[in-house]
Amino acid sequence: MAEDFVIEMLHITKEFPGIKANDDITLQLRRGEIHALLGENGAGKSTLMSVLFGLYQPEKGVIKKDGKEVRIKDPNDANRLGIGMVHQHFKLVECFTVLDNIILGVEETRFGFLRKDEARKKVVALSEKYGLRVDPDALVEDISVGMQQRVEILKMLYRDNDILIFDEPTAVLTPQEIDELMEIMRGFKAEGKSILFITHKLNEIMAVADRCTVLRKGRCMGTVDIASTTKEELSRMMVGRDVSFAVEKKPAQPGEPILEVENLVVPSKVHKNDAVKGVSFQARAGEILCIAGIEGNGQSELVYGITGLEKVTGGHIRLCGQDITDAPIRERSKAGMSHIPEDRHKHGLVLDYTLGQNMILQRYWQPQFQNHGFIRKAEVEQYAEKLIRQYDVRSGQGVDTIARSMSGGNQQKAIIAREIDKEPQLLVAVQPTRGLDVGAIEYIHKQLVAERDAGRAVLLISLELDEVMNLSDRILVMYEGEIVGEFDPAKTTVQELGLYMAGGKKQGEAKA
Amino acid sequence: MKKSRKPLSQNAALIGVLASLLSIVIGLLLGYLLLVILNPGASAKGMAAMLGTGIASLDKFGKVLYQAAPLMMCGLSVGFAFKTGLFNIGAPGQYTMGTFFALVCAIQFQLPWYLCLLAAMIGGAVWGIFPGLFKALFNVNEVITSIMFNWIGMYLVNLLIANMPTMLASAWGASNSDRTAALSSANPGAIIPKGGLDKLFGNSSWINISVLITIVVAIVIWVVLQKTTFGYELKACGLNKDASQYAGINAKRNIILSMVIAGALSGLGGGIYYLAGTVQYVIEKSVLAMGFNGIPVALLANSNPIGVIFSALFISYIQVGGAAMQPEYSPETTDIVIAVIIYLAAFALLMRGVISKAFANRKQKEAAKK
Ligand SMILES: Nc1ncnc2c1ncn2[C@@H]1O[C@H](COP(=O)(O)OP(=O)(O)OP(=O)(O)O)[C@@H](O)[C@H]1O
Ligand SMILES: [Mg+2]
Numbered sequence: 001m002a003e004d005f006v007i008e009m010l011h012i013t014k015e016f017p018g019i020k021a022n023d024d025i026t027l028q029l030r031r032g033e034i035h036a037l038l039g040e041n042g043a044g045k046s047t048l049m050s051v052l053f054g055l056y057q058p059e060k061g062v063i064k065k066d067g068k069e070v071r072i073k074d075p076n077d078a079n080r081l082g083i084g085m086v087h088q089h090f091k092l093v094e095c096f097t098v099l100d101n102i103i104l105g106v107e108e109t110r111f112g113f114l115r116k117d118e119a120r121k122k123v124v125a126l127s128e129k130y131g132l133r134v135d136p137d138a139l140v141e142d143i144s145v146g147m148q149q150r151v152e153i154l155k156m157l158y159r160d161n162d163i164l165i166f167d168e169p170t171a172v173l174t175p176q177e178i179d180e181l182m183e184i185m186r187g188f189k190a191e192g193k194s195i196l197f198i199t200h201k202l203n204e205i206m207a208v209a210d211r212c213t214v215l216r217k218g219r220c221m222g223t224v225d226i227a228s229t230t231k232e233e234l235s236r237m238m239v240g241r242d243v244s245f246a247v248e249k250k251p252a253q254p255g256e257p258i259l260e261v262e263n264l265v266v267p268s269k270v271h272k273n274d275a276v277k278g279v280s281f282q283a284r285a286g287e288i289l290c291i292a293g294i295e296g297n298g299q300s301e302l303v304y305g306i307t308g309l310e311k312v313t314g315g316h317i318r319l320c321g322q323d324i325t326d327a328p329i330r331e332r333s334k335a336g337m338s339h340i341p342e343d344r345h346k347h348g349l350v351l352d353y354t355l356g357q358n359m360i361l362q363r364y365w366q367p368q369f370q371n372h373g374f375i376r377k378a379e380v381e382q383y384a385e386k387l388i389r390q391y392d393v394r395s396g397q398g399v400d401t402i403a404r405s406m407s408g409g410n411q412q413k414a415i416i417a418r419e420i421d422k423e424p425q426l427l428v429a430v431q432p433t434r435g436l437d438v439g440a441i442e443y444i445h446k447q448l449v450a451e452r453d454a455g456r457a458v459l460l461i462s463l464e465l466d467e468v469m470n471l472s473d474r475i476l477v478m479y480e481g482e483i484v485g486e487f488d489p490a491k492t493t494v495q496e497l498g499l500y501m502a503g504g505k506k507q508g509e510a511k512a
Numbered sequence: 513m514k515k516s517r518k519p520l521s522q523n524a525a526l527i528g529v530l531a532s533l534l535s536i537v538i539g540l541l542l543g544y545l546l547l548v549i550l551n552p553g554a555s556a557k558g559m560a561a562m563l564g565t566g567i568a569s570l571d572k573f574g575k576v577l578y579q580a581a582p583l584m585m586c587g588l589s590v591g592f593a594f595k596t597g598l599f600n601i602g603a604p605g606q607y608t609m610g611t612f613f614a615l616v617c618a619i620q621f622q623l624p625w626y627l628c629l630l631a632a633m634i635g636g637a638v639w640g641i642f643p644g645l646f647k648a649l650f651n652v653n654e655v656i657t658s659i660m661f662n663w664i665g666m667y668l669v670n671l672l673i674a675n676m677p678t679m680l681a682s683a684w685g686a687s688n689s690d691r692t693a694a695l696s697s698a699n700p701g702a703i704i705p706k707g708g709l710d711k712l713f714g715n716s717s718w719i720n721i722s723v724l725i726t727i728v729v730a731i732v733i734w735v736v737l738q739k740t741t742f743g744y745e746l747k748a749c750g751l752n753k754d755a756s757q758y759a760g761i762n763a764k765r766n767i768i769l770s771m772v773i774a775g776a777l778s779g780l781g782g783g784i785y786y787l788a789g790t791v792q793y794v795i796e797k798s799v800l801a802m803g804f805n806g807i808p809v810a811l812l813a814n815s816n817p818i819g820v821i822f823s824a825l826f827i828s829y830i831q832v833g834g835a836a837m838q839p840e841y842s843p844e845t846t847d848i849v850i851a852v853i854i855y856l857a858a859f860a861l862l863m864r865g866v867i868s869k870a871f872a873n874r875k876q877k878e879a880a881k882k
Contacts, residue, residue, distance in 0.1 A: 309758065330760030339758070347758040352751045357744070361759045370741045377739075 005067070006031040006194045007052070007083075007163055012061035014047055016405065018396035021047040022058065023218040029163070034185060034195045036205040036226075038238055039215030040437045041409025042394035045198050046088055048215070049165050052196075053085045054078040084156030085165040088198075088408050088435075089345060090148050092140045098151050099123060099136040102158050119158075126157050130184055142270060144296060146177045153184070162193045168408065170199055171435045174295045174463050182208050200409075200437045202231040214238050239439040249449045252473035255285035258320055258336075258457035259306070259426050265314030266298070266305040275301035277481040278315065283426065283457040288448060290460040290472035294501050298481035299461050300342060303430055306459075307339045308332050309347070320425055333362055336425030340416055340432045342461075348415040349403045356384040356399035359418050391417035392440070408435045413444075420447055427451055430461045445471055465494050479503045527871070528814050531863035535812075536826065539856030543849045547841070554840035562833035562849075572832055574709075574716025578788060580828035581722040582607075585781025586806025587824050588726075588733055589636075589774040591815035595737055596770040597750030602643055602658025603778040604803025605665035610636035610779025611786045611793055611800075612669040618702030618787060619679050619693050625702045629725075629783045636779015637772045639665055644771030648764040654771070662799050670795045681792060691792040703789035722784040727821055729780070734817035746770055778803060808854045814864075827854055 007029040014022040021044040029035050037045050050056045052063065054072040062069050065081050072078050078085075092101050103119045120136055127134055132150040140148060149169060156164055166185075170178045185195055185208055199205060205212055206226060214221040214237045221237050235243045260282050268275035275298045283289045293299050304310035306317055308329040317325045319335045327335070341347035349358050360369050360380055369380055384399045393413045395401035403411060412435050419427065429448065433441045448471060452458050462468050468475060468489070475487040477500040485500045485507040499505050543562070547555040566576045586603045593600035613635030617628040643657040673679050673692060682689040684697045695703050707721040737743035748756040749766050756763055785802065786793055809827055813819030830853055834846040841849075 328760065328762070329757065330762075333760050341758060346752075346754045348755065350748050350752045350755045353748070361748075361755070364741050364744055373740045373742060375739060375741055375744060 003028075004031045005029060006065070008064040008067075009048070009052060010062050010064065012048065012051055012058045012063075014044075014051055014056055014058045016047075016396045018398075018401075020218045022051065024060075025215065025218075025220045027213050027220070028223075029194050029196060030211070031194055032189060032192045033210040034189050034197055034208050036209035036212040037196060037198045037215065038200075038202075038205065038212055038234060040217070040239060041413065041435075041440055042217075042407040043215040043238075043437075044218045045215060046167055046407060049085060049167055049196065049198065052078070053083060053165060079159055079161070081163070082161050083163045083165065084159060084161030086149065086152040086156065086167060086169055088167040088171070090145075090152055092148060092151060094141040095139060097137050097139055098134050098143070098147075101140055101151055102136075102155050106159060123154060123158060126154055130157070130187060131180070132157075132184065145172045146174065146295070149173065149177075149181075163196075164188060164193055165196045165198075167198045168200070168435060169197075170201060170204055171408075175465065176294070178204065200435065200441075202234055202438065205234065206231060216240065235438050238437070241439075243438045243442055245438070245442075247445045247449065247470045250453070252287045252452065254287040254473070255455065257282040257284050259283040259459065260318040261306065261315070262317075263315040264302070264305055264312055264317065266301040266310055266312050268301060269310075273481075274313070275481055276305060279478075279481070279483055280315075281476055281483060283459050285425075285455045285457050286452055287473040288452050288458040288460055288471055290462060290468050290475045291478055292462065292465070292468045292475055292497060292501060293478035295463055297478050297501075299478055300430075301481075302478070303339075303342070303428060303461060307337065307341075307428055333422075338362075338419040338422045338424035338427045340419050340427070340429040342430040344408075344411055344415055349411060351402075351404040353403060354399060355388070355393070355395060355401045355403055355406065355414060356380055358403050358414060359384040359387055359399075362418060362422060387414075387417040387421055392443070393417060409437060409440060412436055413440060416444055416447070420451060424456060426457045426459065428459045428461075431463065432460070433467065465497060468497070469494060477501055479506075527864055527867050528816070528819070530867050532812055532814070532819070532823070534867065535856060535859045535863045536853075538859070539853040542856055543853040546849050546852055550845050551840060558837045558840055561836040562830065565833040565836040566829040570712075570714035571716040571718070572836075574713035574719035576825065576828050576832050577713075577723040578716075578718035578720065578790075579831060580824045581726045582781040582785040582802055583805055583809055583828055584723075584726040584730060584820055584824035585777050585784065586803050587809030587813065587820040588730055588806075588817055589777035589781070589810075590806040591810035591813060591817065591820055592733055592737070592777060593770055593774040594810060594815045595750050596746045596766065597753070598647070598654050598767065598770055598774075600640070600643075600658060600771065600774045600778075601655050601807070602640065602661050602775070602803075603781075603806045604799045604801075605658065605662035606636040606639040606775040606778035607782040607803040608662075608665045608669050608800055609639040609775075610782030612672065612782075613779065614783035614787055615673075615679065615692050615793060616676075618695060619684075619698045620676065622699050623702065625704050625787055628702050628787055629704075629780060632779045632783025632787075633776040634779070636782065637776040639779070640771040640773075640775015641768065644768040647771070648767040662803070666797075666799050670797075673793065674795060691794040692786075694792055695787065695789045700789075702787055704784065704787050718788070718790060720788055722788065725784065726781075729777070730817045730821050733777075737817065778806065781806075805854070830854070 005028045009027045012022050012025045025048060039045050047056065051058050054074045054077050063072060070081060099116065099120055102123055108115045108119065123136055132154055134147055134150050134154060169181060173181060188195060197209060209226050211223055211225055212234065213223040216238060262280050263278045264276055265274050265278055266276035279302060291299050301310060305312045308327065312325060316323060319332065319337060322335055324332050324335060345351060363369060364375065369376055381399050388398060391413050393410050395406045395410055416432055433444055436444060448458055460472060472489055475489055476483050477485045477497060479501060480503065487497065544559050547558045565572050567573055586607060589603050590600050610632035614628045614632035617623040617631040639661060642661055643654040646652040646657045647654045677683055679692050680689045681691050681693045684693040704720045704722050706719060709719045709721060710716055713719045737747065745761045746766055748759065748761060749763050753763060805827060809820055809823045812823035830850055834850045837846045
């Protein structure tokens with residue numbers, strides 16, 4: 001009669017300065033189920049999971065494991081109870097090898113010396129068993145995010161955890177990797193492991209989860225069975241209104257070319273070959289041009305080249321007719337370029353600055369914000385508050401919030417607000433909606449379309465074919481550093497794009 | 513939601529101050545333990561001397577201020593560079609160069625004190641620019657270059673002074689040729705004026721306006737870091753290099769500028785100390801400790817320019833007290849004790865974590881009670 005709950009979190013309350021991140025939340029995890037956790041950006045999902053993992057101590061509430069009350073003071077306690085977590089922003093030691101990262105903290109030693117042979121055997125065995133491909137000897141800084149995530153998963157398995165927390169694991173993965181991860185999660189479930197799974201993508205919840213708990217602004221809105229619910233209902237529960245998944249937009253009316261790229265060559269950081277091999281294209285005013293492709297085919301490097309983060313070794317870039325091939329980043333910015341970067345923590349934010357200070361990261365030098373070299377604090381605050389309100393950036397202390405303490409999705413919203421508000425001629429947006437909730441995605445998509453309609457060029461780099469098909473006016477597919485096809489989203493299919501993305505076809509050759 | 517007051521436990525500045533105080537107390541306790549071990553009979557008296565001397569007389573307090581001034585400059589130098597993400601271990605070399613430039617202007621060129629101080633800043637800046645250039649252009653770690661330039665600077669200065677006959681005391685009526693001339697005989701106009709402070713401090717022979725100069729400099733540095741776009745850029749570089757590149761901030765230029773400013777600050781420290789007219793530069797084969805002491809001064813203050821004022825005063829206070837512990841304790845042992853106190857005091861960083869934890873625990877217990 002009593003249900004078999006492996007973990008129960010009862011009436012959890014956790015406060016941060018200025019905000020109740022969790023307010024009387026109850027979450028019960030059945031043994032052997034995949035339990036999704038859904039909620040808007042800043043709803044308190046990561047906080048709740050961090051409480052379970054021992055990173056935060058709740059002010060109120062109890063946690064039970066197998067029906068017995070437990071106190072989890074730190075991640076070591078969590079580990080002893082068999083709880084493991086893959087964090088939203090990975091926590092790996094960059095300059096260590098994969099193997100070292102996996103065994104870090106639970107190293108076996110003999111006479112004070114590491115015994116890595118056995119550890120290696122166990123890691124290799126685990127990785128084969130679950131299909132988690134990793135190279136044990138590669139340095140973490142050299143491997144892709146997908147592999148970094150597999151390392152995080154192996155870390156949990158290596159510790160024999162059977163309660164697995166995944167905090168937005170799919171936000172950083174390619175569609176192919178997401179399918180693999182879903183398979184892996186199903187495998188875990190079949191073995192009787194219990195999984196807590198945070199994601200903003202409703203399709204994924206519908207595909208793998210058994211039940212879903214929905215949070216809104218720190219409160220629990222209830223738990224539903226996936227079998228008896230729909231995407232629409234879930235999103236209504238989460239944001240309190242209907243969300244439209246399709247993007248409404250009028251046909252594009254492209255004008256003058258804004259960005260002209262000619263035979264661009266950008267070297268790779270990982271291998272000796274060039275990552276971008278002589279790419280040419282134009283992005284015109286009033287259109288959303290999308291570069292699609294499987295991760296690692298040179299899209300990132302193409303963006304680095306265009307935005308100036310990386311020196312190009314050949315070709316030309318012109319912005320509004322002005323040659324910016326070798327221009328410093330500030331000059332590009334002045335010439336009208338905005339950039340929503342791929343990695344928000346590395347490039348997008350100074351995490352130890354406040355939200356207000358981050359909002360002027362690209363503009364602090366403009367007369368509006370400084371007077372003879374002195375920052376005009378009042379202006380900055382006013383401006384930041386305007387953006388915060390307009391883009392609904394949620395945080396504990398408004399402009400004074402340290403960016404590091406904000407939820408991942410709200411950090412992303414802050415960056416988007418800053419870059420769009422710069423009123424650029426060209427907006428380079430790399431995975432702009434990564435980590436955003438459905439409501440926020442809807443809003444950002446509208447903003448991107450509005451930018452387009454205002455006569456700006458939007459260069460969108462996205463791995464998500466849904467987004468690509470919905471948003472873009474023109475699609476270029478990139479494969480192994482070259483553009484292999486150009487498509488009109490109205491006249492192509494996801495399947496056709498996939499074929500080109502995988503390198504199975506090339507437009508020039510097809511004609512010949 | 514605007515301007516809601518932060519709860520006590522979240523106030524980073526308060527935690528910082530508490531952490532510094534706590535580490536000072538621990539440092540003093542350990543220092544006392546050392547005194548007991550080294551000479552149990554005199555330990556109580558020794559400790560009393562160390563803690564009491566600085567305020568025992570106005571003259572001694574004047575000395576505390578006098579010594580604090582150059583320490584403050586070196587602390588500012590290290591702290592400023594640190595805010596930019598650079599570890600300026602080259603303060604001793606910059607300090608020595610500043611000293612040299614100041615003394616050459618004072619003795620060789622007979623310039624007034626303010627021009628000599630300006631020269632000191634230039635000297636320090638010149639010595640700071642090299643590690644900055646190497647770091648910015650060739651990505652050579654500034655710590656390595658700075659350490660090398662400490663030694664190069666010292667030997668170069670010794671070599672130059674030894675070969676400049678007019679610089680030496682022997683040229684100005686004294687007999688020794690291992691040190692620079694006393695300013696009172698070589699150029700009284702180069703001595704930093706006392707500005708009436710000596711009257712306030714019971715005719716203290718130490719005090720001059722340098723401590724006021726350094727406090728003003730500390731405030732200026734604070735303003736630069738907190739209020740200007742330049743400070744915004746520098747701190748961004750220190751906190752996240754990739755993001756500052758993304759923001760179009762010229763990191764190379766900032767690294768060089770930061771080292772130049774840090775060097776100028778250390779150099780000014782050297783000028784201030786040697787233009788007081790109370791000491792002469794002695795040609796010795798060791799890097800001057802004053803620059804190195806800037807490191808604990810900066811650490812204790814968490815690199816905050818205003819905090820540096822107080823941490824420099826504290827360390828100077830301990831040093832003046834330590835000097836009064838003789839003859840019961842030899843100068844070497846007092847040096848060890850002072851070093852223990854100073855370096856433990858620099859544990860402030862560690863203490864910050866401890867205090868935040870303690871706060872958090874208390875808050876939890878209170879919450880649990882409710
Ligand atoms: N360490 C912290 N200090 C202060 N505030 C915090 C901290 N961590 C989280 N918060 C605040 O708590 C709220 C909930 O954050 P949390 O990270 O749990 O959101 P989330 O549901 O995971 O959102 P997202 O989908 O964007 O990742 C946010 O408003 C955030 O600003
Ligand atoms: Mg989160």
